[in-house]
Amino acid sequence: MNIAVVGTGYVGLVSGTCFAEMGVNVTCVDVNEEKIKSLLDGQIPIYEPGLDEMVLRNHREGRLNFTTDLKTCLDNVDIVFSAVGTPPDEDGSADLTYVLEVARTVGRNINKYVLLVTKSTVPVGTAQKVKKAIHEELEKRGVDIEFDVASNPEFLKEGAAIQDFMRPDRVVVGIESEKAKELMSRLYRPVMLNNFRVIFTDIPSAEMIKYAANSMLATRISFMNDIANLCELVGADVNMVRKGIGADTRIGSKFLYPGCGYGGSCFPKDVKALVKTAENRGYEMRVLKAVEEVNENQKHIVFNKLCKHYNGELHGKVIAIWGLAFKPETDDMREATALITINQLIKAGCKVQVFDPVAMDECKRRVGEGVTYAKDMYDAVLNADALLLLTEWKQFRLPSWGVLKRTMNSPVIIDGRNIYDPVEMMQKGVTYLCIGR
Template identity: 55%
Template structure:
């Protein structure tokens, strides 16, 4: 099948590459000429495990190409995926200007039947706006060309996007036309060989499904963070509580890890957008407003622990002149994405309070430089380089490299053996036994014996 993917960001590049991997002819389009030229040379603009290898192979075999010529790509393709950004506006609503602009371009250049697919995360009703934009351009040209608009939301986890696309939990197709639904089923059939996980529904329900899924997961995270904060005050252990409730088949263990809050390009944006969508139709989504508020507060929890600790020595300026080593900058492991990352809030607060910050991350140093410039010191090579002479180590992202470190080396490098762990990576009891002052999220001093 001939496919055009418009937008070579995270979603577009992964989708286009995976469709090419399953035998389709795919043209990826972007207005950023520098990015397109880089992709032609095998330069991948994002970090995602396994993506570069797939891009290089499919490009070499002629199934995957990159261009800035949207008109030619649309004319050559049956299925046209819109995968451009929908950033939040000042009021939290999704900004659809790029989506609608692409729809208009498709209407200006299409010469035969086309399927226009909303792959970007968009509010309920966007397909109607896309359909209107395409039709207006066709009317302006004075032509009557048939087309259909489909909602096909993505459910990709950064760091595992290739597996998520190739072996999906589900594929949601929102289509109001039976023929178009069958074409979309055919397109996704290579990914359904073991089990058919394709769900077909009406367009508006598909649009809502994406927001509902992310809002539910964000709610679980904020709920567990509140439980963790309560556990600290009640001398309970959130690790034990998680095991106790997660064993209930109605609840399960996923997205019940307490920490310093969620971030990234999806959860914060989608929660805001769903709240705004509710407001626009006269509904007060109080639960999601609370989820958002809880998450923003949670990003300050680790800093508050640092302040409380050093206030014992200097109550008026506890962090002034202190050097804090930070492990982890990306909002989650296996990505370089720092959008809405808790590390940004944490480091900004540390700097405001007069601390010197040194940070390590396996992939996100380049992104961090865009945010902090030379206000902090970076290391992308060794996580131990930033520890020498630091007053404390703060762990913000749960990269695998941090799970079983050389504790002797950490103790020797720090001015004092103290760790503030925002991801609960280590056993509380063991940390005490090997001589560390250890502060985590929602776990008591005695320490639950984790499995």
């Protein structure tokens, strides 16, 4: 089978590469000539464990190719996946500019049946807009060419995307015709052979499933952050509370970890978009509005704890930060708590020293030279008055406490992810502040 994947961002590149790994002939398309040139030269534009090796191998073996021109491959493909960006507008709604441009390009250039599958996260009703855009272009050409549209939302976790694609919890496919269902069944047959679920739905339901799933996970996080903040006020330990409620099979233990707020490319954007979708139809998503408000407040909690510890006197303090990405195993800093914290520290007159295993270049691109970029985690804490842990990378879990105490001005740690044991910290003579304990 031959397919095209439009967009070589996180979703497009991972999806295209994994399809190639399953034996599909894939052409990845992007209008960014520099990005395509880099991919052809074997340079991977994103960090995802195992992806670079898989891209290089499948490109070398001829199953994975890259181009800037979608129209040149339309005659040779059965399916076109649209995996372009849907950035939020100022009002929180999803910007469909790139999605609709892909549809128009298809309409202008197809000469035979093609199934256009939207993989980007888009609001309910987008498929109808995509179909209309294709029809309009076909009418301009004066031709009547059969095509179908479908929805195939992605559920990839950054840092574990390849495993999520190759061994998914489920694959959701929204279709309107038996022909589209047959094509998508053929494409996902390798997954189905392993008894993984492919769930076929109508297209609006598939579009809604993605938003509803991410919004539920975001809700669990904000709920636990609210509970954690209350635990501090009443003297409870949120870690014990989390275990107690997670043992209830109706609740489960996943996404019940309190911290300093969620970020990334999905949860913040998707919660806003779902709230806006409801507003456009005269309905208020009151729970999700609260989820968003709790999360925005939670991103300030580490700075607020630091400020309280030093009675608001932060000017001139040297503050170290471990972890810049919004989560481990990625260099993605979109909506990361670190961005807010760094800005607050700089405004307070602090000298900020940062380290992250993979997100240093991304931080330089976003923050510039307003902070000091350390060469390793211990260089970051040199002469520091406090250490803020914002991302729970594995290498931060068992640091040398002796080195920290010798190199820091004062052993103060504010743990935004609750990865250390308060009793052990007290025994080691470390001033330790965490969340909900």
